[in-house]
Amino acid sequence: MDQVPEILREVAEQAIIPRFRALSGGDVSEKSPGELVTVADREAEALIAPRLRALLDVPVVGEEASSDAPGLRAALHDTAWLVDPLDGTSNFIAGIPDFAVMAALVRNGRTVAGWILRPMLDGARLTGWRMYAAELGGGAWRDGERLWREPARPPLSGAALTRFFDPQARARLTAAQVHFRRLTPGAKCAGVDYPRVVDGEQDFVLFHRTLPWDHAPGTLLVSEAGGMAARPGGAAYRPAEESVGLLAAADAASWKRVAALVF
Template identity: 60%
Template structure:
């Protein structure tokens, strides 16, 4: 089955290009891609391997994070092509460089602007998450269902990374922290934040920057497990969106509660 073929491609790329360099990077293996954003030789080599492999499954455009950094126009394939692959070869690169295990290999298949299949591989943890529209969310072959979150905001656990927030936004998050059971920066890796939410380890995450290769895989995993991924204005997440901001939550009630506290304002399309 092609779903399993893609899973194998991601694992093979991780085994060849990523795991051998985990906690074994040299100074020349790491460079600064943009101010504050690092990239490693593992990112680039893994993306090359994954791109070649995916084209043997479906010969369609591959929108990879590193290829798009070099050629920004590649991202238009998500909107213009009938189908395209999305690839983040090493999500959580800063964690990887620091020797922390919270990094992942992400991929998704987008058809007519909507994510229809996705993969999250956590090489250091040995876990694999797969989702397909209408077929559910799976961890290592076991189907996942997200249970409802607590109704009391004081019992909710979540994250709101502030790296890309302006000072007023950072102040709003800091002021709201005491209203929740826990509010931190998250894993600094979408490939860990989404699975943790599905597994019930946290109840929500509020993001500001929403690059498609970071969020398309996890958003499908979450929604197929029964959770919610919506923009702060209430509209559903789509990988073709260029909007900022994304609130992911265990369920619609949790989404409304957290949104009122962390991102107050009018909602054009409130979730049911």
């Protein structure tokens, strides 16, 4: 638990931060229709993966490696590392500091540890870091201090990344908006939106697409901080499960209240 944050921080300082607001045209490419990747994503993952395997020699399921070899995700049914080397790539490309570096450890198909590293930036100058960590049954932490999210009070405020919503999901969300105090598109970065729930900045976050590297760290963080993160039917999130729909909320009552409106 103590060594992973240092790995993420060192790699971010080496491969990601120097390129923030300094990308050239050749540093950005399209890995699939509408999905962009940068040299920072690829280099960071290539540096993180072997260092995690040196801690625990199990497969590393990285976002970029899995893009080239989807079969890697089969390891998530057993024991594996998960790596999102640069969550919020579109924000990074646009010069918006809402991005994160994330990792998780999966055992027997369950997320047992997760880390979300957020750089603190003043312009393009790094001023510090914010590290979120969670361990199954061991709690959630922000910069070494224990996190506990108090239950939310209605009307609730939240975020929904609607980019991947189907028409039915969009219609349900549109009808539900009148019941919320505030509903935003979110940060377009799971590594920002999950911490906003545990920090009390929003009461819930709703996703449609649920790729494992995006959601394994954040769902564990919310759950270990006293919240609830689950599929539409209430089942816990499992990284190997290929399904749609995921809601994380400050507490179980808030989760049920929002789920009844949007699912």
